[in-house]
Each structure stands twice: as C-alpha cells, then as structure tokens.
Amino acid sequence: MGAPEALVENEPLAPLTTFGIGGPARWFAQLKTVDEARRAVAFAALRKLRVHIIGGGSNLLVADGGVDGLVLRLDGTDEFGRIEPEFSDPPVWRVGAAVPLPRLVGETIRRGVAGLEEFSGLPGTVGGAAAMNAGGATSGFGDLVAAALVIDADGEVRRLTGGELSFAYRRSSLAGSLAIGFELRFPGMIAPEDLILKATRARERKAERQPLDKRSAGCIFKNPSGVSAGKLLDDAGCKGMRAGGAEVSEVHANFIVNAGGAGARDVATLAAAMHGRVRERLGVELEPEVKCWGFELRDTFD
C-alpha cells in the first residue's frame, strides 16, 4: 500500500493544540475518508512509524522538539464530521470522531436528547472525548458509547461493542487505535428548555472554576481516588507558581496556563515543581492526566 496522498513532513503542531505549544510532527496526514485512514495506518505499520492521533488538541502537550513518527488528524468536513441522529427509544446516534464535541452537545440539546448537557463547555472532538473518557469526576463520555468504529493495525475497519470496549477514569481501551466513528446511546428525551437550563448551569460552573480565557490543556494531573487534585495543589500553595512563560492558574490550581511564549520545557518544569510540592507537603503522588508527546512528564519528576 502506498503513502497516503495527504502525507506532509514537519507539520507544526502548536497551532493544533489549545496550549499553543510544541514542535512539528515528523510526518503528518489530515484524513478525509475511511479509505485514506486505512491507507495511512497500513503505511505506518509497513514503515514501522509510531502513530499519534490528534483530535482537538485540548489535552495535549507536545515536546518543543516535536514528535517522531506519523501524526494523524481526522478532517471534520467530510464523513468523519457527520452526525446521523436516530430517534428510536432510546435514541442512538451515529457520530463521526472528528465532530467537535460542542457541536454535538448543541445538536442533542436542540433536539431534546438528554445525556450530553453536562458536557457543555468541554472542548475537543468526539474521538478525543471517547479516548479520554472525558467528563466530570463521576461520569464520562464512555457511558454513552454503544459501539466504536476503529481502524486496526492492519488497516481494517472494526466495530467494537460490549466487552471489546472499556472506559475508566480518564482512560479507555481506544487509546492507541484510530477511532473514526461511534454509535452513541442516549438515556432518553427531555424538553429542550430543561436541557438548555442544565447546560447553561454546567457552563457557568466551568467559567467560575476554570481559566477559560487563557491557553491551557485542562487539568495537568488526575484526581487521586476520592480527592480533587486541584484542592491538593491549592492546599500545597501552588497557585501563581511560574516557570518561564508557564504559570499555575490563580483560578484553578490544576491548570497550567500559557501566559505567553511558554514552551513544553517550561510546562514540564512547572509540573515537576507542583508534583514535588504536593508530595513533600501532603505525601500524595499525583499522576499526569495531560497526554505528552515526544517525552514523558513522569521522567521530569524527582
């Protein structure tokens, strides 16, 4: 199988991330069709290239020197950006992995389909939300996933259901494979006005608690069982700590913001200092939530 037509070299990744940080991808392809996606994965397998998938780039920290291997991005303007609603009982919708999550949330609310209203204000794509099992402390996007279409390492499309799929706190069995679409099963129908109210409240809560006006990648660390990492970091006095252009948000101590010109090295230095301070003062070992490409955040901890 030949190289994908869309293949380019040394593509800058910083503009594709919400942090706005990081070097280029050695190889990069933006994929419009299932056939292109199959060819890209098979090409990578043949050339033994490590594959990375980028969605909305809202949970990513890319190394300043960039990332080796092949970075794949699904294009949302064609089949990977489709939403096919079905108003069965319960409603089951077929959704492309490149659909922006805010668009899907808006569409379900408008049509009175319950289940995503609490996700209002969450950035990224449907593929990223499923891979990360994004959401709140107790629920995740994976609760809605009835089936996932993925491209396996041989470039074949597989439909995964039931026991072939697993979701846990901020992780899923999809990590490492290219998910191209989902069947989402929603709990039921509710009056759109009620959903709008719930979504507005969720967005307001987020705006109060998160620095949404600054560039970030969401929470840097996972919550340890039963405790908020943000609270621990706050108690340890991390708010306002800085390294180069990276700063711990005054609004939420688990958010590092790019205060201007930050590099991945600044973020990693700051994350290591935060990690060390929580361990030293509270005896808790925090685990990274943000996905790092080109380096391991853990390797920067003492």
Ligand SMILES: Cc1cc2nc3c(=O)[nH]c(=O)nc-3n(C[C@H](O)[C@H](O)[C@H](O)COP(=O)(O)OP(=O)(O)OC[C@H]3O[C@@H](n4cnc5c(N)ncnc54)[C@H](O)[C@@H]3O)c2cc1C
């Ligand atoms: C301001 C802000 C607020 C946030 N609030 C929250 C929050 O409240 N709760 C929460 O859980 N998260 C939150 N996040 C983090 C982030 O938005 C979520 O993790 C989001 O779901 C990631 O989606 P994405 O498309 O941006 O994925 P990316 O950041 O592009 O990728 C994240 C991971 O998913 C994988 N991935 C992406 N697409 C695919 C695919 N098609 N197939 C297979 N794997 C894929 C990537 O390889 C990577 O490992 C926040 C981020 C920001 C910037």
